[in-house]
Amino acid sequence: MSRLIGRASAPIIIGGRERPVDQTRWHAVLDPAHRDNVVGSVALANERDVDDAVAAAAEALPAWRGMTAAERAEAMRDAAEAIEVDLEARARLLTREHGKVLAEAKHDASGAVRILRYYAQLAERFDRPEVSEDQRGRIVRTRRPYGVVAVIVPWNAPIYLGFLMLAPALLAGNTVVVKPAEEVPLALADTLRLLVRSLPPGVVNVVPGMGAETGRALSLHPDVRKISFTGSIATGQSLMRAAATTIKGLSLELGGNDPAVILEGARITDELIAELVRGVYAGSGQICYNVKRIYVHRSHHDDLVTRFTDAVNDIVVGDGLDPASTMGPVTTEAQFRYVTELLERTQSLGGRVRTVGRKLDPAGWDNGLFILPSVVTGVASDEEIVVKEQFGPTVPILPFDEEDEAVALANATEYGLAASVWDEDVTNAFGVADRIDAGSVFVNIHRIGASDVSMEFGGVKQSGVGRGHAWAAVEESSQTKVLAQRCDLSSYGPRLPLVDDGPLHG
Numbered sequence: 183m184s185r186l187i188g189r190a191s192a193p194i195i196i197g198g199r200e201r202p203v204d205q206t207r208w209h210a211v212l213d214p215a216h217r218d219n220v221v222g223s224v225a226l227a228n229e230r231d232v233d234d235a236v237a238a239a240a241e242a243l244p245a246w247r248g249m250t251a252a253e254r255a256e257a258m259r260d261a262a263e264a265i266e267v268d269l270e271a272r273a274r275l276l277t278r279e280h281g282k283v284l285a286e287a288k289h290d291a292s293g294a295v296r297i298l299r300y301y302a303q304l305a306e307r308f309d310r311p312e313v314s315e316d317q318r319g320r321i322v323r324t325r326r327p328y329g330v331v332a333v334i335v336p337w338n339a340p341i342y343l344g345f346l347m348l349a350p351a352l353l354a355g356n357t358v359v360v361k362p363a364e365e366v367p368l369a370l371a372d373t374l375r376l377l378v379r380s381l382p383p384g385v386v387n388v389v390p391g392m393g394a395e396t397g398r399a400l401s402l403h404p405d406v407r408k409i410s411f412t413g414s415i416a417t418g419q420s421l422m423r424a425a426a427t428t429i430k431g432l433s434l435e436l437g438g439n440d441p442a443v444i445l446e447g448a449r450i451t452d453e454l455i456a457e458l459v460r461g462v463y464a465g466s467g468q469i470c471y472n473v474k475r476i477y478v479h480r481s482h483h484d485d486l487v488t489r490f491t492d493a494v495n496d497i498v499v500g501d502g503l504d505p506a507s508t509m510g511p512v513t514t515e516a517q518f519r520y521v522t523e524l525l526e527r528t529q530s531l532g533g534r535v536r537t538v539g540r541k542l543d544p545a546g547w548d549n550g551l552f553i554l555p556s557v558v559t560g561v562a563s564d565e566e567i568v569v570k571e572q573f574g575p576t577v578p579i580l581p582f583d584e585e586d587e588a589v590a591l592a593n594a595t596e597y598g599l600a601a602s603v604w605d606e607d608v609t610n611a612f613g614v615a616d617r618i619d620a621g622s623v624f625v626n627i628h629r630i631g632a633s634d635v636s637m638e639f640g641g642v643k644q645s646g647v648g649r650g651h652a653w654a655a656v657e658e659s660s661q662t663k664v665l666a667q668r669c670d671l672s673s674y675g676p677r678l679p680l681v682d683d684g685p686l687h688g
């Protein structure tokens with residue numbers, strides 16, 4: 183596993199230059215659809231590399247922070263233009279290292295372009311100070327970057343999620359050290375190479391590597407002022423501890439266990455079924471806001487289960503580069519093991535697991551991390567498959583009788599990323615949506631595209647802190663700075679003596 187193999191690579195990039203590392207520090211990236219194929223290799227950055235990357239980011243900071251956001255936005259637009267060329271090749275590379283079907287990989291790869299352009303157009307708002315004046319003086323409110331920001335990226339949608347953290351940080355004048363996930367680093371690395379070339383050296387640095395080592399070194403570095411992270415709750419907890427060491431800013435978008443609540447007033451149409459199938463099985467169920475549990479009014483339960491299972495049966499599982507595949511493998515061995523064992527445990531507890539769908543290439547099946555889609559019924563509301571995030575191509579369906587009960591079930595986990603409510607009566611759906619504990623609740627839809635870069639996104643409860651996307655992410659990437667001229671404070675009452683015997687207020 184430690185030979186430099188394959189043509190694609192995810193190198194360490196510091197101060198605008200790729201850092202050579204010896205062969206023992208390259209790790210093979212495998213194709214989850216053909217485990218004997220090596221797609222490329224990822225460099226494993228060590229603590230020294232992390233120190234140097236943070237130093238390069240700190241050195242680039244004064245000049246980058248000193249530019250106007252409009253000037254930074256120009257560089258971001260140039261980067262978007264460079265990234266837009268050859269998107270197809272990067273999407274194909276992403277499919278090979280991740281497994282997702284090509285259409286999904288294209289959405290991910292092109293996300294970098296859309297997101298950079300979206301944030302570039304917020305420059306004017308960033309540059310415009312808020313000024314207020316009254317008889318007490320003049321107050322100027324501006325926004326200032328944190329400084330060096332660590333951006334830690336997950337493997338499930340590395341380009342899209344990486345740029346959702348990067349672009350607002352750059353607009354706000356931060357310099358960045360990015361840590362790609364070791365499992366799916368290659369297409370992101372190719373995209374970051376183009377970004378790095380469009381920016382002054384050191385503004386974006388890249389330290390791929392193993393989370394526990396590289397990620398820890400980065401998150402504990404005293405000169406990192408903020409951590410932006412998308413990934414698991416366990417890592418989020420360890421980052422909170424790391425952030426405490428030097429009181430770093432922190433934005434965490436963590437796991438989700440999204441409920442879809444299908445109310446009595448919903449009509450079970452083919453369209454609803456198709457939407458739900460997309461919502462559950464896109465990305466082989468490995469998207470933070472996939473539908474992960476379905477609660478359906480008892481009057482629709484049997485009809486929904488039958489028609490949903492029939493539709494899931496049309497899924498063709500295979501290599502994501504083959505246009506005949508509609509779902510790829512899962513991405514990592516760990517995920518493969520967790521999902522297959524979870525389904526076995528569910529069955530042993532008496533749950534019914536209907537495994538459906540078609541294998542595109544039965545002969546090559548065991549060489550990939552393929553899992554046929556399944557539909558689970560007959561489980562209790564507190565079972566593991568309901569209360570934990572399965573992150574795989576399966577979903578439990580549970581009946582309910584009353585709306586209040588559905589809301590209680592939806593809220594009965596430690597997660598709160600997104601959710602959906604389905605009803606012909608949209609006003610009623612909005613009312614129920616408002617009672618569900620989640621950062622986003624969609625009405626009559628629940629899939630990739632339901633949220634986008636212009637809609638604030640983030641979790642409640644253990645699904646995260648802070649908000650990404652939209653202007654909110656620029657606020658997350660910067661801090662308000664107040665410049666205040668105070669002429670006359672007499673309206674605050676009698677003048678205080680210079681030295682007071684009373685309690686002092688800090």
Ligand code: ADP
Pocket residue numbers: 334335336337361362363364391392393394396397398401412413414415416417418420421
């Ligand atoms: P997943 O369980 O989906 O792999 P993780 O939260 O483990 O999600 O990984 C998301 C990102 O966080 C990856 O880039 C990973 O390398 C990194 N990471 C993992 N552990 C740590 C850690 N202790 N500190 C910092 N980053 C970490």
